[in-house]
Amino acid sequence: MNYKQIIKSRSLRLNILRLLSWVPDKWMIPLQYRIHTGRKLNLKNPTRFTEKLQLYKLYYRNPLMLRCTDKYEVRSVIEEMGYGDILIPLIGVYNSPEEIPLNNLPDEFVAKTTDGGGGQQVFICRDKSKLDRVAFLHQLHEWMAMPKTKPAGREWAYENGYPRRIIIEKLIKTCETKDLPDYKFYCFDGKPVYCQLIGDRSTKETIDFYDMDWNHMPFRGLNPDCENAVDIAPPPKNFERLKTIAARLSKEYPFVRVDLYSVGDEAYFGELTFYPASGFGHFTPDKWDEKLGELIDTENLRKTAGGG
Helix, strand or coil: CCCCHHHHCCCHHHHHHHHHCCCCCCHHHHHHHHHHCCCCCCCCCCCHHHHHHHHHHCCCCCCCHHHCCCHEEEEEEEECCCCCHHHCCEEEECCCCCCCHHHHHHEEEEEEEEECCCCCCCCEECHHCCHHHHHHHHHHHHHCCCCCCCCEEECCCHHHCCCCEEEEECCCCCCCCCCCCCEEEEEEEEEEEEEEEEEECCCEEEEEECCCCCCEEEEECCCCCCECCCCCCCCHHHHHHHHHHHHHHHCCCCCEEEEEEEECCCEEEEEEECHHHCCCCECCCHHHHHHCCCCCCCCCCCCCCCCC
C-alpha cells in the first residue's frame, strides 16, 4: 500500500498519527508495519532487519540512547567518548528564534531544531547577504511551534524529554559537490559491516552500500525511489579512520547507524540513527532485508541495558 499516494500531505499524515497517539505501541507498530511493507510483523521469530528494528523499538531500553537523539545533547556524548574533534563547530544554541543574533552569524551556516529527524527541520544558508530574514525566522517559529507528541513511528529513543531548541552550526562543504556525501555505517554490536553512501542530493540522489573493504554491494535501500550510482564511487581518503570512529561510537548498542562526513582528511559527526526509516524501509533485492536481519542478535533486543 502506497499510503503517501492516498494521503499526500505530510502534515496531514502526521496529524492523523498524533490523533492516534493513545493507541499502545504494541498495537500501533504492527499496524504501521503492515501499512508500510504490506507484510504481517513477526515479533515472535523475526528474521528481517526491518522486523528486528520493530522489536528494538518495543523492548530495548538503553538510557544513553535518549541523549543521542537530541542534536545538542549528543554532542556531549561524543565528547565524553573522546571524539570532540569530529563535532561540527557550534555557533550557538537558542531557545527561541528571537535569541539568534542574526547580524553576528557567519555568511554560511546550518540551522536546525534539536529534535528534527529524517532531514526535516533543517535550514541551510549559503549566502547570508541573500537571506530572507523574515522568511527564515518565520520558518523557525513554525518548527518551534510544532506540538511535541509521541514519535510518529513510535521510536522509543526519541521520547527523550529534552526541550526543543535551535542549534546553528558551521556549514561544512567540499569543493567537488554542493552537498556533502553521507557515509552511514551500519554497525552491529560495535562492528561496522556496511557503509551506505548517500550521493550528492543536489543532482540525482543515489543510495549505495559498500562493505568494509569498499566493495560495492548488490543491493540498495532504504528508499526505493533512489537508484544505485552508475559509476562506483571511490572510498573517502580517511575511510579507515571513519571505520574506527564508527566502531567506537556504536559499541554500546545491538545496532546503530553511525552517520559521518568526510572533507579531505577531516572527519565530522552527523548523527546516530537507531531505527533507519523507522524500520519501514525497503531493500532491493528484498532478500537483503533477511541478510541484514541475520546480523542482529534477537535476544539482545529483548534486553534493557544492564541485562534486564
